[in-house]
Amino acid sequence: MATREEIYAVLVPVHGDTLLLPNATVAEVLSADGLDAIGSGPRVGTRDWNGKRLRVVSFEILNGGAAPPDSNRARIVVLHPLAGAPTDSACGILAQGYPHLFTLNRAALVKTPLRDSDISNIVFSRVRIANTEALIPNLEAIQEAAA
Secondary structure, three states, X not given: OOOOOEEEXXXXXXXXXXXXXXXXHEEEEEEOOOOEEOOOOOEEEEEEEOOEEEEEEOHHHHOOOOOOOOOOOOEEEEEOXXXXXXXXXXXXXXXXXXXXXXXEEXXXXXXXXXXXXXXXXXXXXXXXXXXXXXXXXXXHHHHHHHO
């Protein structure tokens, strides 16, 4: 069990980057099969999930980059609605592989500078965890982009 100095976290691979999320924000990980693509922009499609249409966002596009290439390893990381948001406002992030669950403590984090290409209201911070650089995204901005 994690101590007060530790949290369960998830590393989510996206094209050319890695997202760092608290595990408590992740509801489920789904196959990207069945994703119904929609127009351009960060909202890339919808998928059936728990009797609803789950809105799916590309973090790469949201952060000003290009759409990720199609991949057989693609997954949808379903995020719980944020506190105060309607319970049906769950959304998904298109990941480029399987998320990795681990226990994180503050001592393992080293803050690194944002990239020039990062959009400051989308990326809160960048950190290094051992050999992995990851970013901490603005979950509210992701949820708004999915709406």
